[in-house]
Amino acid sequence: MRLIGDQCSLPRIRAEIGIPGGTPGWLGWLVATTADGTVVGAVAGGVPSSGSGEVYSLCTAPSHRRGKIGSALLSAATDQQKQHEARQQAISLHSPDDPLLPFLRHHGFRLQEPAPGRDDTLRCLRTL
Secondary structure, eight states: OHHHHHHOOHHHHHHHHTOOSSSOEEEEEEEEEOTTOOEEEEEEEEEEETTEEEEEEEEEOGGGTTSSHHHHHHHHHHHHHHHTTOOEEEEEESOTTOTTHHHHHHTTOEEOOOOTTSOSOEEEEEEO
């Protein structure tokens, strides 16, 4: 819970999963644990609009980074979203200096230009 609380904006997730429409929206949390049950990573996602998957949160414990946990979590969330017919996937960042950006680029995401007049949230997109 501490890991998720440190890395996730619950008001943002609540707003995004409340988007109405004929899509499954919120698909839940996927959690990675060690053999003794210690949480070392988590991903949350959904399909808020037809054909578009969204990663709401992706985090790993600092002591377990670079151990392929983030890649495995992203892959599992992607598979889940593809089952709901997502053809693209997005994730939001708050800064072009976000340490997650190189990881996302490695996985085929491209940083999009911010929309004029919108908040300063940056979007990364990839085709599935």
